[in-house]
Amino acid sequence: GENVEQHPSTLSVQEGDSAVIKCTYSDSASNYFPWYKQELGKGPQLIIDIRSNVGEKKDQRIAVTLNKTAKHFSLHITETQPEDSAVYFCAASWSAGRYGNKLVFGAGTILRVKS
């Protein structure tokens, strides 16, 4: 089955610096790669996603890149702010028709933005 590895497990950056979180996946059939942000006591919130027919996607300060050949994808946050501090999860899924699109998650990255 699919396996997703995520690095680093913790990341501390100074406010205004960039943060990069990387994930690798094992199943070449995976075609959808979302990133979730989870704040303490809350459920995961979708912040950006990318599909396998796209190499890069941006949304304001957040961008995601996908390398299908190498089976890895990355989250880039520029101009970090204290409110970006949270746990970030990458995930992968594939369209399984009537069996749905279950997500396989990475272990998470604790991002701390120091002001």
Added chain:
Amino acid sequence: GAGVSQSPSNKVTEKGKDVELRCDPISGHTALYWYRQSLGQGLEFLIYFQGNSAPDKSGLPSDRFSAERTGGSVSTLTIQRTQQEDSAVYLCASSPTIRGQGATDTQYFGPGTRLTVL
């Protein structure tokens, strides 16, 4: 609009008791997923519903776990004879469905139910 809601937000129970966790998906979302988030295990898939049927139950860890969905909306996850290792946050997610294509891939999560088994 309203997001996915779950109740209760917290549940403390004694080992051996049964518990029921409830999920209200986003209105109109026919696809519903349950996940479990526990320390050391991360987020793991439990079960997927399309309408009232569950074509993928592959993540349920034992026969003590069951789930149902009625009216294509509310879902209940039941854990019988709870064990301490069942302690975790149980998350529900829903996604819309495109006619003829099945569930879309984008999933929206609820706040979760934190279950503590003493």
